[in-house]
Amino acid sequence: MGVERVQTHQESEQDNDEWIAAKEIVRNSAERLRKVIKSLFERDYGENVMVDDFEAKMLTPPGSNYGSVLLAVKVTVRRNKFATPKVVNVVAKMLPSEFFQDVFNSAVTFPKEVAAYEEILPAYQMLQLENGIPKSKVFNHFPRFFGARIPDDLKTKAADDDAVILLENLVAAGYKCGNRWKGLDRAQSEMTVRTLATFHGLGIALRKKKPEVFAKFVKKAVTFSHPWTSIVRAAKNCKNMVMENERLNPFYARIANALDTGVNTINTPPTNQFGTICHTDFSINNMLFRNDSEGNVEAVKFIDFQTYSHLSPVRDLLYFLIASTAENVLICHFDHLVNMYHDRLVRTLEELNCDVGNFGRSHFLAECKEWVGAEALHCCLMVKIILLPEAEAAIEGNGPEIQSVDYFDNLDFEAYRQRLTIMFQSFLERDWI
Structure with a gap:
């Protein structure tokens, strides 16, 4: 078995420093993957599985994903030497650079994500x-999980180059x-x-009906914490923005x-009845x-479960509404989406067969x-990353090039200010703040 071809996300990109570094990451990651790829398919294909060859390329441009290295891999696989070869499109999720392993606490978050696919779902x-x-x-709104390799020394050693999670390539399956x-x-x-309400409702129901199983998942769901300095600075910076904003200053x-x-x-x-596993x-x-x-x-799939935690489900809901909906949807359909979520949560x-007596609308x-307040601050921290203008990225469509957590402190542009203004107005109108 050998690597037939290794390519970057865009073959025609000029060899600037970022792309040169990215190509090297792909080559190294693909070579490491080649050593363990067979064992990853044994979970679904059996111990006699044969991997004839594979082609690897970057799934995303350099810099657009920080918590991992993502490779799109086309694998030719057979259940045994007599079986007909089958081409399978997968994503190999591998550890990021040492800097981001520290930022994302990969020794904890990498095994957590495996548990999401292997145990929680x-x-x-x-x-x-x-x-x-x-x-x-x-x-069934996660990508298909093929297998994972979590070395024994991952928890005691910050980096292990051969750690990998193998998942269905949703893009190859028609998802965007x-x-x-x-x-x-x-x-x-x-x-x-x-779909989010169903996911959260399943967690609540598991806690109520199988508390010992849920407790085991909570132990794995170590909360991902933003650096304390970033949290405090984000609050301070957001207060300054509110002070300067004519619409928000009175409040x-x-x-x-x-x-x-x-x-x-x-x-x-x-600590109440709403506790569940949140993304x-x-x-x-x-x-x-x-x-x-x-x-x-017609369908949606959720990905990237490195930082799931035991929280209130409204945390995911509010963050999603503020950070990810179109502006007209956020302004015109906020209550509709909140009520739709609650209806599906109760129905789930x-x-x-759970008692829903204390899950009514007023409780919700x-x-x-x-x-x-917690999600307003979360949005102050993260919405700026989502809305970073394309023109400010080193590569078109790329995310920000973050070299330190200080990046989260001072990024000021109009789309970010506008979204936070809408957020605070939405919360004020409902007397939530």
């Missing part, structure tokens, strides 16, 4: 089957990411909140109080959509109000 599906949900209707500068349209947003005291509350609660787990980075960058033959959205619990809206 199967537990959710089993819970549904046990409660009479047909197999064709069980939650949304446009992060335009945001998701109403149909995409509706499908997303309904400065209320907004400042919400942000201060967020500083103290951004990493706080819930915590549930933005447009971490979901893909597939359209039908007429161009209507009912389908799993009170939950939104309780955690709005």
